[in-house]
Amino acid sequence: MAQVNMIDLREFIIKSMSEVFDMMLSMSLNVVDESSIIPLNGDKLMGSVSFAGKASGSINIHIGGNFAKTITAKMLGMTTDEIESNEEIHDVIGETSNMVGGSLKSRLCDSGFPCALSIPSVTSGGSFHVESKDWQFHEKILMENNNQFVIVEVFMKAST
Amino acid sequence: MTLKVLTVDDSKTIRMIVKKAFKDYDCELTEAENGLEGLEVARQEKPGLIVLDITMPVMNGIEMLGQLKADPELKKIPVIMLTAESGKDNVMQIVKMGVTDYIVKPFKGEQLIERAVKIVSLQLLESKTVEDDHAGRYLKKEGDVRHLVFPDKVNRQIALEMDGFIPKTIEEMTKNNQKKIIVDLRKTVEINVSMIKLIILLIARFSKAGVKYKIVGTESVKTELKSFQETCDLKIDGSIEDALAGLQ
Numbered sequence: 478m479a480q481v482n483m484i485d486l487r488e489f490i491i492k493s494m495s496e497v498f499d500m501m502l503s504m505s506l507n508v509v510d511e512s513s514i515i516p517l518n519g520d521k522l523m524g525s526v527s528f529a530g531k532a533s534g535s536i537n538i539h540i541g542g543n544f545a546k547t548i549t550a551k552m553l554g555m556t557t558d559e560i561e562s563n564e565e566i567h568d569v570i571g572e573t574s575n576m577v578g579g580s581l582k583s584r585l586c587d588s589g590f591p592c593a594l595s596i597p598s599v600t601s602g603g604s605f606h607v608e609s610k611d612w613q614f615h616e617k618i619l620m621e622n623n624n625q626f627v628i629v630e631v632f633m634k635a636s637t
Numbered sequence: 638m639t640l641k642v643l644t645v646d647d648s649k650t651i652r653m654i655v656k657k658a659f660k661d662y663d664c665e666l667t668e669a670e671n672g673l674e675g676l677e678v679a680r681q682e683k684p685g686l687i688v689l690d691i692t693m694p695v696m697n698g699i700e701m702l703g704q705l706k707a708d709p710e711l712k713k714i715p716v717i718m719l720t721a722e723s724g725k726d727n728v729m730q731i732v733k734m735g736v737t738d739y740i741v742k743p744f745k746g747e748q749l750i751e752r753a754v755k756i757v758s759l760q761l762l763e764s765k766t767v768e769d770d771h772a773g774r775y776l777k778k779e780g781d782v783r784h785l786v787f788p789d790k791v792n793r794q795i796a797l798e799m800d801g802f803i804p805k806t807i808e809e810m811t812k813n814n815q816k817k818i819i820v821d822l823r824k825t826v827e828i829n830v831s832m833i834k835l836i837i838l839l840i841a842r843f844s845k846a847g848v849k850y851k852i853v854g855t856e857s858v859k860t861e862l863k864s865f866q867e868t869c870d871l872k873i874d875g876s877i878e879d880a881l882a883g884l885q
Contacts, residue, residue, distance in 0.1 A: 496743060502746075552653075554657055568648055568649045579721025580721070580722075580723070582724070583724035584721045587724050
């Protein structure tokens with residue numbers, strides 16, 4: 478448990494998200510004070526990956542519908558008008574979760590906590606709430622670009 | 638010589654990023670969504686380079702790589718593995734299996750090209766117009782017959798691209814007195830409104846210019862086109878040979 482503590486989860490997730498947005502979207506993400514975290518209103522999506530093994534948990538990336546469209550258009554090199562279907566948006570959000578999850582999984586494995594990563598899933602809708610139980614470590618980080626917000630939430634526990 | 642590049646990834650996003658990365662080079666790009674499909678395409682197309690994801694449904698990248706290495710006709714094809722996991726064990730595993738190189742997601746297209754130029758010969762496309770670029774993607778010439786090859790799915794963007802170069806192509810065909818074209822729908826997986834509109838528009842252009850055309854498609858494409866009012870009367874040949882015979 479002490480070794481898992483040594484992974485600065487918050488900083489790692491911030492770095493990982495920033496890297497994904499920078500490399501794939503040429504966008505910067507700024508961390509916003511967590512006391513400012515408010516629920517995302519309107520249509521939103523959540524990309525999730527889980528991991529299981531010596532460390533288990535999940536990463537959920539919550540993003541508003543409009544921001545999701547913006548990053549989809551950027552990643553696919555088109556305008557938001559040219560996005561043909563929700564499938565494209567879901568694929569981008571799923572792939573983003575996969576990259577952040579993959580990065581955390583690699584870090585855990587290299588730190589002596591081998592685990593396997595699930596395939597990403599995407600949930601969409603106007604109103605949903607996600608709860609995870611029995612976690613030991615939890616981070617919720619609000620990040621923004623140009624006043625558009627994304628919330629990354631990580632739940633984790635180490636196997637005894 | 639045109640390099641054939643096969644991208645095997647269940648993520649359409651990644652496949653599009655790879656496509657964009659290679660767009661300025663003399664490459665013919667094919668895609669597959671999983672390892673099983675990837676093997677089929679590799680056997681058919683014999684690509685010069687494979688860009689292969691690890692985590693995929695049906696058959697993952699590790700399994701596909703194993704099968705490539707076990708096939709005498711495919712084992713020498715260089716493979717760049719894509720992975721979201723940079724962990725030591727993961728990297729060691731794929732290197733031991735004989736992957737030529739690997740790249741960790743997220744990545745920029747330029748990084749993929751940097752890896753690729755170390756392995757294969759990549760030729761930059763000569764400075765061409767955008768229409769020439771699009772024509773190169775969908776149009777080929779065999780003898781005096783043009784073949785317009787539709788992709789698996791036509792969206793608004795692709796429809797615009799394909800319609801964009803057709804007037805110039807028809808001009809060339811008229812100038813060279815080679816007014817024969819086959820519209821090849823054999824790769825089509827999804828018939829949608831964009832595709833129907835495009836087919837109707839193309840037929841109108843060909844008819845106006847006096848270009849003889851034939852349409853080739855699979856049985857399922859024929860059946861689906863029959864269900865649309867705009868295309869129910871179209872004659873679809875089942876093979877290129879039949880279409881060529883019809884153009885004589």
